[in-house]
Amino acid sequence: MISLRRSKVMKLLLTSNYAAAYGAKLARVEIVAAYPITPQTQVVEKLAEFIEGEELKATMIRVESEHSAMAACIGAAAAGARPFTATSSQGLLYMYEMIWWAAGARLPIVMGVVTRAIAPPWSIWSDHADILSIRDSGWIIIFSESAQEVLDNIIQAYRIAEHKEVLLPVAVGWDAFTSSHTAEPVSLPEQELVDSFLPPRTPEPFVLDVNEPISHGNLTYPDEYMEFRFLINEGLERARKVIREVGKEYGKLTGREYGLIEEYKCGDADVILVTLGSMAGDVKDAVDILRKEGYHAGLVKLRCLRPFPREALLNALREARAVGIVERSFSMGRGGIIATEINSLLRESGVNDVVTVSYIAGLGGREIGVNDFINIFKSLFKKMERGSGFEVVWYGLRG
Amino acid sequence: MGMKGILRVVPKEEYLLPGNPSCPGCPASLGLRYLLKALGGKAILVIPASCTSIIVGPYPFSSLRVPVLNIAFAAAASTAAGISEALKVKGKEGIQVVVWAGDGGTADIGLQALSGAAERNSDILYVCYDNEAYMNTGIQRSSLTPYGAWTTTTPKGKVEEKKNLPMIVAEHKVPYVATASVGYPIDLILKVRKAIKYRGFKYIHLHAPCPYGWRFPANKTVEVAKLAVKTGIWVLYEIENGKFRLTSLSSSLIDPSKRLPVNKYLKLQGRFKHLSEEDISRIQERVNTMWDELMRLVKES
Numbered sequence: 200m201i202s203l204r205r206s207k208v209m210k211l212l213l214t215s216n217y218a219a220a221y222g223a224k225l226a227r228v229e230i231v232a233a234y235p236i237t238p239q240t241q242v243v244e245k246l247a248e249f250i251e252g253e254e255l256k257a258t259m260i261r262v263e264s265e266h267s268a269m270a271a272c273i274g275a276a277a278a279g280a281r282p283f284t285a286t287s288s289q290g291l292l293y294m295y296e297m298i299w300w301a302a303g304a305r306l307p308i309v310m311g312v313v314t315r316a317i318a319p320p321w322s323i324w325s326d327h328a329d330i331l332s333i334r335d336s337g338w339i340i341i342f343s344e345s346a347q348e349v350l351d352n353i354i355q356a357y358r359i360a361e362h363k364e365v366l367l368p369v370a371v372g373w374d375a376f377t378s379s380h381t382a383e384p385v386s387l388p389e390q391e392l393v394d395s396f397l398p399p400r401t402p403e404p405f406v407l408d409v410n411e412p413i414s415h416g417n418l419t420y421p422d423e424y425m426e427f428r429f430l431i432n433e434g435l436e437r438a439r440k441v442i443r444e445v446g447k448e449y450g451k452l453t454g455r456e457y458g459l460i461e462e463y464k465c466g467d468a469d470v471i472l473v474t475l476g477s478m479a480g481d482v483k484d485a486v487d488i489l490r491k492e493g494y495h496a497g498l499v500k501l502r503c504l505r506p507f508p509r510e511a512l513l514n515a516l517r518e519a520r521a522v523g524i525v526e527r528s529f530s531m532g533r534g535g536i537i538a539t540e541i542n543s544l545l546r547e548s549g550v551n552d553v554v555t556v557s558y559i560a561g562l563g564g565r566e567i568g569v570n571d572f573i574n575i576f577k578s579l580f581k582k583m584e585r586g587s588g589f590e591v592v593w594y595g596l597r598g
Numbered sequence: 599m600g601m602k603g604i605l606r607v608v609p610k611e612e613y614l615l616p617g618n619p620s621c622p623g624c625p626a627s628l629g630l631r632y633l634l635k636a637l638g639g640k641a642i643l644v645i646p647a648s649c650t651s652i653i654v655g656p657y658p659f660s661s662l663r664v665p666v667l668n669i670a671f672a673a674a675a676s677t678a679a680g681i682s683e684a685l686k687v688k689g690k691e692g693i694q695v696v697v698w699a700g701d702g703g704t705a706d707i708g709l710q711a712l713s714g715a716a717e718r719n720s721d722i723l724y725v726c727y728d729n730e731a732y733m734n735t736g737i738q739r740s741s742l743t744p745y746g747a748w749t750t751t752t753p754k755g756k757v758e759e760k761k762n763l764p765m766i767v768a769e770h771k772v773p774y775v776a777t778a779s780v781g782y783p784i785d786l787i788l789k790v791r792k793a794i795k796y797r798g799f800k801y802i803h804l805h806a807p808c809p810y811g812w813r814f815p816a817n818k819t820v821e822v823a824k825l826a827v828k829t830g831i832w833v834l835y836e837i838e839n840g841k842f843r844l845t846s847l848s849s850s851l852i853d854p855s856k857r858l859p860v861n862k863y864l865k866l867q868g869r870f871k872h873l874s875e876e877d878i879s880r881i882q883e884r885v886n887t888m889w890d891e892l893m894r895l896v897k898e899s
Contacts, residue, residue: 229687232680258683263714267676270669274680277667280687296670407642407665407681409693414660416668423657
């Protein structure tokens with residue numbers, strides 16, 4: 200294995216979309232099947248450049264829809280290749296049927312999701328309703344804060360997806376425009392280093408082979424269907440450990456270690472905000488400002504949405520007196536999707552002396568920044584005196 | 599073709615196993631049997647939702663001696679394209695990726711993916727077995743159900759015409775398009791063999807009379823299939839690199855007097871039993887017009 204010291208690191212100024220394309224290239228993807236949608240397009244454009252410029256030995260299938268994009272990835276993965284696709288919003292919903300098919304068929308596909316609002320009314324801006332719609336499908340869902348994380352996550356995603364204990368597709372998310380179109384310095388690991396971390400996919404026994412014909416996805420009677428679903432969940436549960444191991448190993452090679460969540464100044468925090476994606480950077484700034492004013496504030500950034508990081512979240516949050524969950528998603532008729540999950544996690548684990556507040560914020564790209572997070576923190580420091588309870592707040596709603 | 603000729607063309611090897619769950623007289627199992635014989639087992643089959651989803655057998659069994667990927671209704675052509683490109687990337691040559699789909703999965707819900715794969719000239723063989731309705735869900739009309747036919751969703755008979763799908767596919771300028779019939783297995787086998795010599799998108803539209811859905815006795819599948827061709831309602835042809843050619847019996851039916859009246863075909867089927875004399879004349883008229891158009895193609899080629 201190549202050590203970090205000997206390996207040369209190249210830095211490039213990249214948007215998250217370009218970082219995704221570089222990540223897929225470094226992962227030596229073999230099939231790219233995608234359909235254009237704002238704000239995902241540059242991912243595919245860059246990959247087309249790589250392929251036609253012979254920098255990446257892969258085939259691009261320029262499909263006529265997202266449904267076909269995922270179908271082509273399913274075919275390619277079933278035949279033993281390493282496929283990649285990327286989409287967003289309406290595109291993800293249009294491929295929804297095949298999303299479930301990919302997970303049910305246990306195929307190691309990696310997909311970038313540039314998270315964007317769902318119409319109507321038309322909105323092309325940041326929102327997490329799209330990626331959360333695949334929450335229950337069996338996909339592993341990993342979220343990224345920066346262009347660097349997008350690149351790193353895509354490379355790791357193949358190790359996770361192709362792991363024999365997992366064999367499930369992985370979605371890597373990042374925010375529309377705030378991340379997708381904003382350039383940041385990104386460290387590019389050398390190809391040799393990535394090759395040592397991510398060898399070519401070894402075909403599993405179920406790969407389509409004329410010499411050993413087997414049939415995939417046949418009709419399954421009630422006597423056996425439940426077991427198939429149970430086994431998907433088992434794979435997802437095992438993935439939790441695999442994601443951490445892969446994140447550690449990647450850290451050894453690159454200096455950037457990844458876990459299921461990232462904790463920032465949570466140790467002595469009375470109030471913790473949980474968030475994901477590009478919002479996390481501003482929350483860190485808010486924490487630093489508030490700490491100077493004497494507030495014990497902390498941040499938990501969710502990296503892994505599925506499998507749900509139960510133990511990691513519980514460890515990080517159990518001592519807090521108030522937990523605010525800021526998310527760009529909402530379950531109509533219920534509350535923040537991630538907030539209700541975290542609230543149940545705390546209650547089912549016997550943590551009752553905590554106030555949890557679900558903040559619905561930034562939907563459809565509504566601006567939310569450091570000052571907003573300071574306001575939210577300050578309001579949580581007041582709410583924590585209640586001792587317990589759950590509340591949903593639509594933050595910044597115009598009357 | 600005599601018996602000796604048939605034995606020379608049709609391999610003895612069976613790839614569709616007996617005891618599979620198809621209905622008595624099922625045209626899909628006939629077509630699948632001939633198709634796989636022609637392919638000689640060097641094929642990967644992609645099967646969207648259809649009667650064949652049942653015929654392949656329930657987990658953990660398979661009635662086919664080739665690898666099968668079952669897939670969602672609208673996804674067959676794009677899935678097959680993914681497999682085909684993956685095999686090329688992996689350097690696996692000489693394996694034909696074949697879609698085997700019904701008329702609903704091809705002409706209706708699967709048309710977008712089919713058109714996409716055809717336009718990209720994906721290296722696959724797409725076979726549509728056309729039993730002219732959604733049979734697996736219980737005889738609902740499709741865009742390939744012919745005018746006048748009873749189905750459970752057209753209880754008074756369909757009022758629209760059958761979509762001319764093979765010609766729509768041909769307009770994608772793919773290397774090979776053909777029609778075929780389960781009543782003419784040698785013609786089908788020769789067409790499959792010809793098709794797979796081409797790299798790129800190949801399409802075979804297989805007429806498949808269904809006893810259950812068309813309301814005729816299970817022992818009459820081949821007879822009904824043959825009558826469709828003899829009356830000229832179904833035409834056997836191929837379009838090779840844009841060149842149109844009538845094949846098998848159809849090539850001898852240019853003279854209208856050689857064609858049987860359509861009623862010989864219609865009257866065998868319960869789905870047409872409500873048709874009036876006017877309806878029958880209309881169908882005959884449409885067939886005559888269609889042949890006039892075909893004559894133009896024959897002359898052009």
